[in-house]
Amino acid sequence: MTTKHDDIIEAAKILLWEKGYDATSPRAIQELSNAGQGSFYHHFKTKKDLAAKTMEVVVDERIAEFDEIFGESGPVKERIKRFLLEPRDVLKGCRIGRMVWDSAIGEDDLRRPIQKFFQHLQSQMVAALEQALAAGEIETDIPPEQIATMVIASIQGALTLGRAMQDPAWYDRTIQGAVALVDSVIKPCR
Amino acid sequence: MTTKHDDIIEAAKILLWEKGYDATSPRAIQELSNAGQGSFYHHFKTKKDLAAKTMEVVVDERIAEFDEIFGESGPVKERIKRFLLEPRDVLKGCRIGRMVWDSAIGEDDLRRPIQKFFQHLQSQMVAALEQALAAGEIETDIPPEQIATMVIASIQGALTLGRAMQDPAWYDRTIQGAVALVDSVIKPCR
DNA sequence: GTCTATACCTTGATAGAC
DNA sequence: GTCTATCAAGGTATAGAC
Numbered sequence: 459m460t461t462k463h464d465d466i467i468e469a470a471k472i473l474l475w476e477k478g479y480d481a482t483s484p485r486a487i488q489e490l491s492n493a494g495q496g497s498f499y500h501h502f503k504t505k506k507d508l509a510a511k512t513m514e515v516v517v518d519e520r521i522a523e524f525d526e527i528f529g530e531s532g533p534v535k536e537r538i539k540r541f542l543l544e545p546r547d548v549l550k551g552c553r554i555g556r557m558v559w560d561s562a563i564g565e566d567d568l569r570r571p572i573q574k575f576f577q578h579l580q581s582q583m584v585a586a587l588e589q590a591l592a593a594g595e596i597e598t599d600i601p602p603e604q605i606a607t608m609v610i611a612s613i614q615g616a617l618t619l620g621r622a623m624q625d626p627a628w629y630d631r632t633i634q635g636a637v638a639l640v641d642s643v644i645k646p647c648r
Numbered sequence: 649m650t651t652k653h654d655d656i657i658e659a660a661k662i663l664l665w666e667k668g669y670d671a672t673s674p675r676a677i678q679e680l681s682n683a684g685q686g687s688f689y690h691h692f693k694t695k696k697d698l699a700a701k702t703m704e705v706v707v708d709e710r711i712a713e714f715d716e717i718f719g720e721s722g723p724v725k726e727r728i729k730r731f732l733l734e735p736r737d738v739l740k741g742c743r744i745g746r747m748v749w750d751s752a753i754g755e756d757d758l759r760r761p762i763q764k765f766f767q768h769l770q771s772q773m774v775a776a777l778e779q780a781l782a783a784g785e786i787e788t789d790i791p792p793e794q795i796a797t798m799v800i801a802s803i804q805g806a807l808t809l810g811r812a813m814q815d816p817a818w819y820d821r822t823i824q825g826a827v828a829l830v831d832s833v834i835k836p837c838r
Numbered sequence: 839g840t841c842t843a844t845a846c847c848t849t850g851a852t853a854g855a856c
Numbered sequence: 857g858t859c860t861a862t863c864a865a866g867g868t869a870t871a872g873a874c
Contacts (some may be wrong), residue, residue: 461839480670481751485869494841499869518812551749558812559746572812585843600831604825611805611822618804619797622748622762632801635794639829642789651857673849684859685851691857768850 463501465491470512475553479509479562510567516553517571521578528582534590535644538583538609540638546613548620548629555614580606587644597645605643612636653691655681660702665743669699669752679764683813700757706743707761717765718772724780725834728799732827736803738819740808745804769798787835794831802826 469491474484484505488498502508528541546552554575562568583606590596598605612632620629659681661686674695678688683835690696718731736742744765752758773796780786787797802822 463839475768476749478670480668484869495869496840496842496872505868516727543808555782555808555812556749558808559668559741559749563811569812569814571772573814575811576809576818600825600828604821604828607806607809607818607821608701608802608829611809611826612798612801613805613862614808615803615805616797618745618748618808619766619801620743621753622759624763628766628797631794631797635790635798636801638790638794639761639798642833643829653857673850675849686854686858686860688852 460533461501462491462493462497466493466498466501466508467512467515469493470508471516471553474509474512474516475550478556479568480558482509484508506562506565506568507564510565511572513554513557513562513568517575518555522577524579524582528586533646534586534596535640535646537586538640538644539637541583542609542613542633542640544615546629548617548626550626551617551621552614555617557614576610579610583609594647597647598643600643605640609636609640650719651691652681652683652687656688656691656698657702659683659705660698661743664699664702664747665740666720668746669750669758672699672728673697686725695733696752696758697754699746699752700761702763703744703747703752703758707765707796709739710744710765714769714772718776724776724786725830727776727835728830728834729827732799732803732830736819737804738807738809739814741811744806745807754824766800769800773799784837787831787837795830799826799830 464528464638466487467485470482471485473490484495484498487508488494498508502511512513512603523544527544528536528537530540554572557563557572561570584602587598587602587605591598591602613636616629616632616636619632620626622628656677659677660672663676663680674685674688677698679682688698692701713734714731717734720730721725728808744762747753747762749760753762770793774792777786777788777792777795781788781792803826806819806822806826809822810816812818
């Protein structure tokens with residue numbers, strides 16, 4: 459490490475996940491990263507600027523993780539199930555999805571990476587489903603866009619319920635339900 | 649109106665929905681309700697106290713709305729679809745679900761009404777599904793608890809996506825997908 | 839690039855008059 | 857019950873030395 463730039467981003471990643479944008483102060487970030495006021499405002503114009511840059515990093519990390527899990531070969535159905543069943547920190551929630559209800563989402567710079575994330579997930583799943591359909595590997599009555607969006611929404615909703623009830627069992631039930639639904643709605647062609 | 653108590657609650661309902669707990673200040677509530685500091689702290693011990701009491705009101709309202717929509721007679725499948733297709737203010741989100749990512753959720757008094765809401769929805773849907781199963785009206789391979797939780801989570805997730813993308817089309821796609829899945833997974837027995 | 843000191847505003851709450 | 861005045865603490869940002 460040559461500058462405090464990365465330490466500050468690292469601290470912001472932790473605090474934004476834990477507390478969200480509104481409840482995270484520049485001071486708290488400075489303390490966690492052992493950086494002074496000077497370093498903070500030398501590297502980042504404002505709190506919003508730091509948050510936006512932090513979210514870009516977080517989104518790129520999560521996209522890489524998704525590609526790792528979803529990208530491996532195998533039947534589409536298995537790939538979607540792997541994504542649904544990926545282990546998650548239920549009580550903390552989605553590092554990206556939780557930002558949606560923060561005032562952060564009102565700012566273009568903060569919203570852009572968040573949108574990039576969901577758009578990526580959607581495109582990848584839709585593409586995989588359409589390819590399998592074209593290849594005659596699967597059959598389904600539901601449009602790929604709807605299946606993909608539903609899968610993403612299930613996870614976000616499952617995390618919301620798990621956190622609301624302070625009980626991962628609610629998350630698990632939702633995910634199990636989603637897996638079962640995907641299973642019954644995507645039919646292998648032989 | 650004889651006291652400002654209700655005006656303050658009313659203002660809190662608006663601001664908590666719009667901005668969440670962290671981003672809503674006692675002062676903003678006072679201004680919106682035309683109440684002074686004195687009235688505010690006469691009727692409510694703290695900001696947290698007001699928020700808890702406001703959420704109790706909001707939850708009771710939403711539960712009544714749900715009972716209205718879901719409670720009417722008809723096949724379970726139709727009742728669930730009515731709930732899914734109930735019109736919603738997509739960009740503002742769920743008045744209750746959005747609180748889950750606020751620091752509010754850490755406080756017992758605030759969490760309690762939120763949990764009451766999701767618990768009510770779940771119990772009602774599970775009961776309706778089990779009754780229909782027992783009566784031999786429907787058949788399904790997925791446990792009622794999973795179907796119910798999935799339905800609730802779909803809506804929460806759909807709202808998260810709609811808001812993240814700033815585009816109700818994402819909400820609509822999710823809901824359409826959920827309706828289609830419910831449709832294909834709950835089979836009428838004749 | 840990093841630090842400390844400082845400034846200014848908002849927040850959440852209290853005091854006390856009416 | 858309602859109001860205005862006030863306060864300590866923290867939030868966000870700037871200044872200027874090193």
